[in-house]
Amino acid sequence: MKIRDIGERALIDRLTKLLPHDIVLGAGEDDCAVLDYGDEYLLITTDMLHQSTDFPDEMAPWQMGWMSVAVSLSDIAAMGGRPFATVAALGLPDDVEIAFVEGIVKGMNACAKKFDIPIVGGDTDEHDELTIVCTILGSVKKDELLRRKGAQKGDLVCVTGELGTAEAGLRALKMDIQPNVKHALTKKLFEPQPRVNEAIALATSDAATSMMDISDGLALSLHDLNKANNIGFLIYGDKLPVLDETKVISTGLDLPLYGAGDFELLFTIKPNALERARKACQFTVIGEVTSGDILVKKDDVTEKIEAKGYEHFR
Amino acid sequence: MKIRDIGERALIDRLTKLLPHDIVLGAGEDDCAVLDYGDEYLLITTDMLHQSTDFPDEMAPWQMGWMSVAVSLSDIAAMGGRPFATVAALGLPDDVEIAFVEGIVKGMNACAKKFDIPIVGGDTDEHDELTIVCTILGSVKKDELLRRKGAQKGDLVCVTGELGTAEAGLRALKMDIQPNVKHALTKKLFEPQPRVNEAIALATSDAATSMMDISDGLALSLHDLNKANNIGFLIYGDKLPVLDETKVISTGLDLPLYGAGDFELLFTIKPNALERARKACQFTVIGEVTSGDILVKKDDVTEKIEAKGYEHFR
Numbered sequence: 164m165k166i167r168d169i170g171e172r173a174l175i176d177r178l179t180k181l182l183p184h185d186i187v188l189g190a191g192e193d194d195c196a197v198l199d200y201g202d203e204y205l206l207i208t209t210d211m212l213h214q215s216t217d218f219p220d221e222m223a224p225w226q227m228g229w230m231s232v233a234v235s236l237s238d239i240a241a242m243g244g245r246p247f248a249t250v251a252a253l254g255l256p257d258d259v260e261i262a263f264v265e266g267i268v269k270g271m272n273a274c275a276k277k278f279d280i281p282i283v284g285g286d287t288d289e290h291d292e293l294t295i296v297c298t299i300l301g302s303v304k305k306d307e308l309l310r311r312k313g314a315q316k317g318d319l320v321c322v323t324g325e326l327g328t329a330e331a332g333l334r335a336l337k338m339d340i341q342p343n344v345k346h347a348l349t350k351k352l353f354e355p356q357p358r359v360n361e362a363i364a365l366a367t368s369d370a371a372t373s374m375m376d377i378s379d380g381l382a383l384s385l386h387d388l389n390k391a392n393n394i395g396f397l398i399y400g401d402k403l404p405v406l407d408e409t410k411v412i413s414t415g416l417d418l419p420l421y422g423a424g425d426f427e428l429l430f431t432i433k434p435n436a437l438e439r440a441r442k443a444c445q446f447t448v449i450g451e452v453t454s455g456d457i458l459v460k461k462d463d464v465t466e467k468i469e470a471k472g473y474e475h476f477r
Numbered sequence: 478m479k480i481r482d483i484g485e486r487a488l489i490d491r492l493t494k495l496l497p498h499d500i501v502l503g504a505g506e507d508d509c510a511v512l513d514y515g516d517e518y519l520l521i522t523t524d525m526l527h528q529s530t531d532f533p534d535e536m537a538p539w540q541m542g543w544m545s546v547a548v549s550l551s552d553i554a555a556m557g558g559r560p561f562a563t564v565a566a567l568g569l570p571d572d573v574e575i576a577f578v579e580g581i582v583k584g585m586n587a588c589a590k591k592f593d594i595p596i597v598g599g600d601t602d603e604h605d606e607l608t609i610v611c612t613i614l615g616s617v618k619k620d621e622l623l624r625r626k627g628a629q630k631g632d633l634v635c636v637t638g639e640l641g642t643a644e645a646g647l648r649a650l651k652m653d654i655q656p657n658v659k660h661a662l663t664k665k666l667f668e669p670q671p672r673v674n675e676a677i678a679l680a681t682s683d684a685a686t687s688m689m690d691i692s693d694g695l696a697l698s699l700h701d702l703n704k705a706n707n708i709g710f711l712i713y714g715d716k717l718p719v720l721d722e723t724k725v726i727s728t729g730l731d732l733p734l735y736g737a738g739d740f741e742l743l744f745t746i747k748p749n750a751l752e753r754a755r756k757a758c759q760f761t762v763i764g765e766v767t768s769g770d771i772l773v774k775k776d777d778v779t780e781k782i783e784a785k786g787y788e789h790f791r
Binding site: 164165166167168169171174175177178181182183195196198201205207208209210211212213215216247248250251252253254255257258259260261262264265268269272276281282283284285286287288289290291292294296298300 | 478479480481482483485488489491492495496497509510512515519521522523524525526527529530561562564565566567568569571572573574575576578579582583586590595596597598599600601602603604605606608610612614
């Protein structure tokens with residue numbers, strides 16, 4: 164059987180079973196692996212990006228570098244961690260221009276520098292296709308670790324920023340629309356802003372009961388939280404935060420629910436922690452945790468949110 | 478200008494200049510990046526391997542996985558570190574068999590397990606070409622860190638194991654020779670044994686003044702030590718440790734000096750630390766540190782060792 168017959172999520176489940184994980188928190192369940200290290204947890208995450216899937220032709224080398232660091236930073240943020248070091252492996256075709264590679268590294272450095280993290284090392288390799296793997300280390304106090312596990316019935320469901328923006332940007336690339344809309348959306352798509360500072364503030368505030376990022380889309384992320392907590396959701400379809408530019412592309416629920424590539428935080432809080440959470444960062448309450456199905460309600464119509472979004476090998 | 482016009486080493490020099498490194502030891506100079514972390518240093522290294530360059534057709538998936546972990550473990554070893562966690566990013570063609578991927582992960586786990594290190598996380602990505610990036614974390618007591626810098630005139634030059642084995646294995650693949658010789662050499666090539674335990678023992682013994690691994694070959698590694706210390710070497714050409722099977726492929730100095738892909742340790746010690754080092758691990762004294770050129774002497778003929786070996790983009 165080939166891996167395209169089962170998809171990425173089933174493949175990862177199978178591979179994870181081959182690895183003994185009894186000493187590690189988070190492996191296969193959270194956005195990062197979590198290692199017990201003295202008074203703290205060490206967090207580590209690695210992400211592989213490459214030309215044909217992750218870097219559209221319109222993307223500048225600087226943006227490829229920025230994005231490569233941003234996606235891994237988002238994983239550290241998703242657990243409430245403070246990132247402190249990055250390494251990067253670059254697979255490069257041998258006919259690539261030096262200036263192109265320098266552009267990538269400048270973009271990586273710009274993103275890392277914004278969050279005060281050094282790029283401490285790396286590797287270069289000759290490769291048919293441009294491939295970038297960033298691995299980021301973070302740390303978190305033991306009582307501030309936020310995991311997918313922890314949400315309970317009655318909690319409020321919250322997201323930072325807006326939903327569906329990256330998917331709208333991807334569609335905009337192929338559409339003949341106002342240049343300012345296209346520009347705004349593709350900039351959001353190509354230069355995602357990981358919610359590192361928001362995550363640290365939330366973790367410190369002790370307001371959240373669970374957290375993850377929504378890089379695979381809100382729908383798949385809700386299903387991940389369901390898997391970790393055996394809970395349901397009622398999502399308020401008319402409360403989903405969406406940019407005006409995104410509404411130019413589509414006004415339906417498809418973009419905010421199923422669009423992938425946004426590096427926003429999805430988290431749950433106890434209703435009585437709402438004020439404390441508001442002091443930590445800006446976010447929108449988009450629903451509540453239930454004991455039922457994963458549902459969205461809009462204009463008095465309630466329907467199931469499907470487990471679809473971004474998945475490799477599908 | 479394209480990167481193939483300058484080669485990997487010049488490219489890395491250029492990229493390193495783009496990154497501010499004032500708070501990091503080792504960046505661009507050593508086998509790992511070194512991070513100040515409380516009472517210890519954290520070590521981190523990342524290596525990208527891929528089908529066309531690193532995995533000959535004769536290699537089993539299990540061996541691909543093993544090698545991917547082994548090369549990064551060797552970097553941690555090269556600085557005297559104790560590895561403690563691995564993450565892996567796998568780029569996989571979508572038509573690959575699940576059993577093939579499981580073979581890779583089993584090989585990775587076997588190598589990690591041999592050194593008691595968990596594989597704590599990872600990423601999978603759809604990729605035209607099989608690509609594996611292992612990133613390994615290690616730690617080392619501050620007074621036990623071994624760097625390339627530190628060798629001084631009069632020190633003895635030492636290596637673990639044998640030289641030229643991997644290159645002999647690579648050549649053997651294309652030769653019509655005794656099956657037992659071919660098997661012995663390709664097994665060494667495909668299942669390298671990182672010198673983790675030897676390195677920890679050496680670091681603890683306080684016998685070594687500098688260390689690195691010789692994955693790019695002895696010659697390039699000696700030039701790296703020269704660059705870090707402004708020293709020369711006199712290498713004893715008749716003392717270079719070479720397997721009998723390697724001599725079947727070539728009896729000259731080309732394999733032990735210029736063959737790449739051996740994951741042995743190259744280190745220097747003070748002559749009066751020789752006995753202490755012998756108690757730590759097995760090795761061969763292959764020369765001495767001088768203030769002159771990088772030379773090899775064999776049968777009363779002395780010649781320069783060139784800066785050639787394995788380099789990407791060349």
